[in-house]
Amino acid sequence: xxxxxxxxxxxxxxxxxxxxxxxxxxxxxxxxxxxxxxxxxxxxxxxxxxxxxxxxxxxxxxxxxxxxxxxxxxxxxxxxxxxxxxxxxxxxxxxxxxxxxxxxxxxxxxxxxxxxxxxxxxxxxxxxxxxxxxxxxxxxxxxx
Numbered sequence: 001x002x003x004x005x006x007x008x009x010x011x012x013x014x015x016x017x018x019x020x021x022x023x024x025x026x027x028x029x030x031x032x033x034x035x036x037x038x039x040x041x042x043x044x045x046x047x048x049x050x051x052x053x054x055x056x057x058x059x060x061x062x063x064x065x066x067x068x069x070x071x072x073x074x075x076x077x078x079x080x081x082x083x084x085x086x087x088x089x090x091x092x093x094x095x096x097x098x099x100x101x102x103x104x105x106x107x108x109x110x111x112x113x114x115x116x117x118x119x120x121x122x123x124x125x126x127x128x129x130x131x132x133x134x135x136x137x138x139x140x141x142x143x144x
Contacts, residue, residue, distance in 0.1 A: 007041045008081045010068025014046075020067060030067070037065075043095065044069030071099050080104070 011019045013032040023033040029047060031038045038048040046065035049057075072081040080103035 005042065006072050006074045006079045008070040008072045008079075009039065009041065009044055010070070012068065013037060014065055014067055039067040042069070045095075066095060069095075073103055075103065076105060 009020060009030060011021050013020055013023075013034065015032065015037055016034055018032055018034040020030050020032055020039070024031040025041070028041060029038045030041055036048075036050045037046060038050075039046055044067040046062050046067070049060070049062055052060060052062075070081050070083050072079055074080075082099040082103075084100075
């Protein structure tokens, strides 16, 4: 059985920067499509580097490598992701930052069926919403 909680990972493998959304997700781990590095979906901690020999595995501390992850929680029908500004120093070798404040509680929005958003974009509309329409990234960032 897969993960029961939402999770959010940065869409970049710390090894070569390949999008993790191009890889595989087995319900517990995200696997990079390039060299097969595997990361825990909640902590972003590296759990396996398949190309390491047994000797290299003893030398390389795989558990010190992290894909960028963000603290998140699901409630009121929404998934709230804590994305600190700026990105913590040492990204790729540090755990996710803990939220500095709790996620907002907006129970009255959980009953809203339609929502219309208006925003001025400092770019072409296609570039502004392309990430929202890419179905491949959704399963990595918003699975529960």
